[in-house]
Amino acid sequence: MNNIFLKIEELTQNVSLKSHYAALSHRYRYESDKAVSSHEEHLAYIAARMPATFAVSCEVFRRLKEVAPSFSPKSMLDVGAGPGTCILGFLEEIGSLEKKFLVERDEQFIPLAKEFLGDFDWQQELPKEGAFDLVSSSYMLSELDNPEEMVQKMAALTTSTIVLIDTGTPFGYATLMKARDILIAQNFTVLAPCPHNHRCPAEWCHFSVRLPRSRIHRQMKGAELGYEDEKFCYLIASKTLGRECSYERIIAPPKKRSGHAYFTLCMPDGTLSETIISKKAKERYQKAKKAEWGDAL
Helix, strand or coil, X not given: CHHHHHHHHHHHCCCCCHHHHHHHHHHHHHCCCCXXXXXXXXXXXXXXXXXXXXXXXXXXXXXXXXHCCCCCCCEEEXXXXXCCHHHHHHHHHCCCCCEEEEECCCCCHHHHHHHHHCCCEEECCCCCCCCEEEEEEECCHHHCCCHXXXXXXXXXHEEEEEEEEEECCHHHHHHHHXXXXXXXXXXXXXXXXXXXXXXXXXXXXXXXXXXXXXXXXXXXXXXXXXXXXXXXXXXXXXXXXXXXXXXXXXXCCCEEECCEEEEEEECCCCCEEEEEEECCCHHHHHHHHHCCCCCEC
């Protein structure tokens, strides 16, 4: 995270971005045209949003490594890549790539992506054919008029695994549930967050990651707190990988008390369980004490 902050500071030094971020934020919230326009707005975007989207990407790829530790892809296609944040999260948490391919219509993001990623292949439209070990999208599907069509195309381009990240809102969750149905129908195995391929038993399954705010981050947002919490939804599914272990997913903030802890768990059989783990269950309790929202237990 520190390297990301340092690079953002370098790219935005001597540029006043607060007004550009305010205009971008207003347009995103209240106008149908959400496109980032000027160079200054692109810088404002990476300063204000990239730390959070990078933190989420890192968290999701940690979950992938947790449930499929032997997965070591060589090629990755990121769709709606922006400045390359999702690939950056992969490189941070899992390892190197022989081939990095970005699909991004906004060509003003590409020189910024090169600042973070170095060399990669890029085009503005999704390739009609290809074979990538890993295909991803981040905060993109819920902005499309037809996300189901995009999921179908992405599924056809991967030889193994898809990672989808979206907003931690009910709408973002609903979008990923439609994607989940499509992938299961194509014989993908859901690796995370679900420990099963049954219907999702939750009304709204989402997670949160806490990240520090840099100086410029606080200035642009007029924030006093030195951190922020980013809510997100995600889905990892594979046509070649299976779950390398059986687990239960913590899908709500746990309530920890002296000698016991309460958890809401998504179970391998596709049900929800409200579970109390006490210190009488010694080994399980030791793990439970350290477990947090989103962890596999």
